[in-house]
Amino acid sequence: MEALLEVKDLKKHFPVASTIPFKKSTQSVKAVDGVNFNVYPGETLGVVGESGCGKSTMARLVNQLITPTSGIVHFKGDDLVTMNKETLRETRKKIQMIFQDPYASLDPRISVGELIAEPLVIHNVGDKASRKKRVEELLEIVGLNKRFADRYPHEFSGGQRQRINIARALTINPELVICDEPVSALDVSVQAQVINLLKQLQAEFQLTYIFISHDLNVVRYTCDRIAVMYLGKIVEIGTYEQIYSNPKHPYTKALFSAIPKESPFDDKERIILKGTVPSPLNPPSGCSFHERCPVAIDICSKQEPNVVTTANTHQASCHLIQK
């Protein structure tokens, strides 16, 4: 099948301000450091990984909210990085984003109705009456009262605001929706509603999702394929069965053993990783996971592992994997 989105060797290095005045800094945060993946129409690709590993940065690169340091982002065959502004604006209609922070992403001076209708206004779709109808429909879809259209974001709780965000992302029928922790601010009952909703919308409108989440149960439930990120790189990618039942990378194994308790009586064995996430300011040599890896050998600190394809659609980067 042809990919809807093709990402090749994507990098984003943020320069870091120098601590010495007037001296230009040579350091940078390697937030995303050579990422490759495809997303196919109608599927959900999950992205998991520790806080700070570059998930949100990657999402913002795909959407061209920030420009990459290098690399390629093809959407339906067209390169977004080199595209002219006008075409990019049109193409962006098809790629919507739901942000991680439900607080920062809503302008407090604009009413909820206007916020949700905003994409329609920007792209000149419909008249006042049809927009109002669409807003009411969307509020209903995300489980909010129609009357909320006249209120302002600050009057809502965190979870309610995230539902407004989701409504807004769906306003102009996108093809690809990048969901950055879309349900982590929601209580479980609303979370279940929203996940059911996202799945139902996907089936109804053939939506494709990139679904970033740190909740591994949510990811397992919602995603067809999963990419595991560590320090700016994808260390393992595969179908959800492959990742859950047969993880190859030691980091993936540790990650899945840290899922929280399902009961107060549960005494579960955890692989507690040594040390903390290394700094993307100064990533370790060789395999970036070697310092914390329970099974690291000599070569791991010296040489970066290649991507090994272990099965159809299953790839991982680790020296210890046999082909």
Added chain:
Amino acid sequence: MSQQLLRVKDLQVEFKSGSITNKAVNGVSFDLDANESIGIVGESGSGKSVTATSILRLIPNPPGKITGGDIYFKGNNLLEMSNNDIRKVRGNEISMIFQDPSTSLNPVFKVGNQLMESIRTHQNVSKKEAKKKAIEMLELVGIPAPEKRMNMYPHEFSGGMRQRVMIAIALSCNPELLIADEPTTALDVTVQAQILNLMKDLQARLQMSIIMITHDLGVVWETCDKMIVMYAGRVVESGEVKAIYQNPLHPYTWGLLDSQITESQESTEALSAIPGSPPDLSYEIKGCPFADRCPYAQAICYETTPELAEPYQGHAVACHFQTTEQQLERREDAYVDGSTSRS
């Protein structure tokens, strides 16, 4: 017996917007002992954050106002304290990790300075010591290369890192009571495990008490001794965590438990979800606030509001059909795919 640290009694909080009055918190009560931790769970908008911010008297007024109740902290009523005295309590004896990171970190100051400032307001230490302690705290919450991170601005941090900075700030003053409002929502499981461990550690070391607001029941199972379940500004169930896990009583609590995604959940079947949305709190609610969405509701539920009662010692519930005289039978299919299946 350990000592009672906090007692919230019949708390009432309202928000006014024009002619509309939103009763965000409507008669919430709970107690907390020293070295004890309580979890507050409940649907979005149920008043968890408002309850927590009321304890520190940080409800924005207008539009908000605490209209009734008492909050005793070590025997003193916080609601009757002078502004000066409450300021001394805040961030000193009681500290809070806010749900909204953007209000607690100032975007124009470096993260390190904000952390140091907070340390120095509450502790009599030199600048140099404050800096050392700040770096130590960042390290404790798992921020790599803390010395370098001290010089960076909040927008240069990832979502989860900002959340951890706030945790560092809240913990840096060794509080007696820590109020943590969704402290780990933006964190992945490995860091979450690390942070929860850190809190438990400090709790044991400092005899700290914790109010843990979360929608993640796993976090409650992991860290809390007891819990309250809130719905529409009220407590609908309260008790020991283990008792509620083993024998949950309120139909809303059942819905919450059913909505959790478990490891065995098949991705082909829809998740169980509570149908509909919570009531608009700006209208007088007649009867039980959950009645509209409750698969077990009967005529009386739309007429009279059930009071909290204790069918089991120490385990309270507000439901007409969960009393010492009669009990409801929990149906497995009650919340399947979020449409009400009323019997």
